[in-house]
Amino acid sequence: MIPPTFVFATCRPGAEAALKREVATRHGGLLTPAFMRPQLITWKVQGELPGHFRLGAWLAQVSGFSLGMAKTPQEVAERAAVVNAAVLNVIPREVSEEGADPETWARVDATGVEVRGLLDLSPKRLPNPGDTVVSVIMGAEGEPMLVGYHRHQPGDLADPVALLRLSLPPEAPSRAWMKMEQALDWLGIQKDIQGRTVLELGSAPGGASHSLLSRGATVFGVDTGAMDARVLAHPAFHHLKVAAGDLRPGMVPDQVDLLVSDMNLEPRVVCQYVEKFASRLRPLGLILTLKINSAKVEAELPDLIHRIRDWAPGPVYVRQLPANRQEVTLVSWQ
Numbered sequence: 001m002i003p004p005t006f007v008f009a010t011c012r013p014g015a016e017a018a019l020k021r022e023v024a025t026r027h028g029g030l031l032t033p034a035f036m037r038p039q040l041i042t043w044k045v046q047g048e049l050p051g052h053f054r055l056g057a058w059l060a061q062v063s064g065f066s067l068g069m070a071k072t073p074q075e076v077a078e079r080a081a082v083v084n085a086a087v088l089n090v091i092p093r094e095v096s097e098e099g100a101d102p103e104t105w106a107r108v109d110a111t112g113v114e115v116r117g118l119l120d121l122s123p124k125r126l127p128n129p130g131d132t133v134v135s136v137i138m139g140a141e142g143e144p145m146l147v148g149y150h151r152h153q154p155g156d157l158a159d160p161v162a163l164l165r166l167s168l169p170p171e172a173p174s175r176a177w178m179k180m181e182q183a184l185d186w187l188g189i190q191k192d193i194q195g196r197t198v199l200e201l202g203s204a205p206g207g208a209s210h211s212l213l214s215r216g217a218t219v220f221g222v223d224t225g226a227m228d229a230r231v232l233a234h235p236a237f238h239h240l241k242v243a244a245g246d247l248r249p250g251m252v253p254d255q256v257d258l259l260v261s262d263m264n265l266e267p268r269v270v271c272q273y274v275e276k277f278a279s280r281l282r283p284l285g286l287i288l289t290l291k292i293n294s295a296k297v298e299a300e301l302p303d304l305i306h307r308i309r310d311w312a313p314g315p316v317y318v319r320q321l322p323a324n325r326q327e328v329t330l331v332s333w334q
C-alpha cells in the first residue's frame with residue numbers, strides 16, 4: 001500500500017485549535033496542519049511515518065490515515081477497498097452539544113447501509129484490537145466525505161457513532177449522565193456495573209450517579225452540594241455530604257469497584273485525592289473528569305497522567321469524549 005500522506009482527526013466543537021496545539025506538541029515536524037473544518041482537521045505527513053505511528057491525541061475522537069475524499073457511496077467503497085476493513089463507521093462531521101439533526105443522521109445511516117452493502121460488511125460488528133476500521137466523515141449535503149482508516153487499539157472508541165448519537169434523557173439530573181454513559185461505553189463495561197460499588201467524588205446534582213444506579217450499582221456520592229431528589233431517594237444511593245478532604249475511613253466500604261471523580265478542582269488536586277482513596281479502597285477501575293480550564297493546566301496534564309499510570313489499577317486512557325466540555329476523561333480498568 002502507498003504510505004499515508006495525510007492524517008485526520010475529529011474533535012468536539014470548539015476543540016480544533018487545542019487539538020492542533022496538542023498534535024504540534026506530540027508530532028511537530030512530522031505533521032503540518034493541512035485542512036480544517038469545524039470538528040475535522042487533517043495534517044500533511046512530512047517525510048515518512050514510523051510503522052507504529054499513532055496520533056495519540058487526547059482531544060481527537062476518531063483519528064487515522066486519510067484515504068482521500070469521496071462524493072458518493074460508490075467512491076467511498078472504492079477508497080475503502082484498498083484496506084481490508086472489518087468495520088466501517090459513517091460519522092457526522094458536525095455534532096453540536098445537542099447532537100446532530102435527524103436529517104443528518106438519516107444521510108449518515110443511509111450512506112452507511114449502502115457502503116457496507118458494497119463492501120459486504122456487517123453493521124453490528126464492533127472492532128477487536130488489530131482490526132482495520134474505516135471512518136467516513138460526512139459533512140453538509142454535497143460536501144465531499146473524508147475516508148480514513150486506523151487499526152483499532154485498546155483505548156480507541158469502539159463505537160464513536162453510538163457516543164455521538166446519545167442524547168440526554170429528560171429525567172437525567174445533569175449532563176454528567178452523558179459523560180458517565182460515554183465513559184462506560186468507551187471502557188465497554190456498561191453491562192458490568194450491576195452489583196458494583198462506586199465511590200463518586202463530586203456527585204451533585206447526580207447525573208453520573210443516576211446512570212450508575214440505573215445500571216444496578218450501589219453509589220456512595222461525596223459532595224457538599226445538594227443531590228437531585230430522585231437520586232437521593234434511590235435505595236442504593238448514599239450521600240456523604242462532606243468535602244472529599246473530610247471523608248473518613250468508616251464512612252465508605254473498605255473496598256470499592258469503581259472510583260469516580262467529577263470534582264471541579266484542578267486536576268493536580270483531584271489526583272491527590274484520588275490517589276489517596278485508590279491506595280486504600282483498591283478499585284478495579286477509575287473514571288476521572290479532569291478539567292482543563294487554563295493553559296497552565298493543559299501544559300501540566302501530560303506529567304500528571306504519567307504519574308497516574310504508576311498507581312492506576314490498569315492501563316490508563318485519556319480522551320475528550322463528546323460530552324466533555326473544557327475537560328478530558330481518564331479511564332483505567334483492571
Ligand SMILES: C[S@@+](CC[C@H](N)C(=O)[O-])C[C@H]1O[C@@H](n2cnc3c(N)ncnc32)[C@H](O)[C@@H]1O
Nearest residue numbers: 174176202204205206207208243244262263264
Ligand atoms: C461538575 S459538578 C459534578 C457533577 C456530578 N458528577 C453529576 O453527576 O451531576 C462538580 C461538583 O464537584 C463538587 N466538588 C468540588 N470540590 C469538591 C470537594 N473538595 N469535595 C467534594 N466535592 C467537590 C462541587 O460541589 C460540584 O457539585
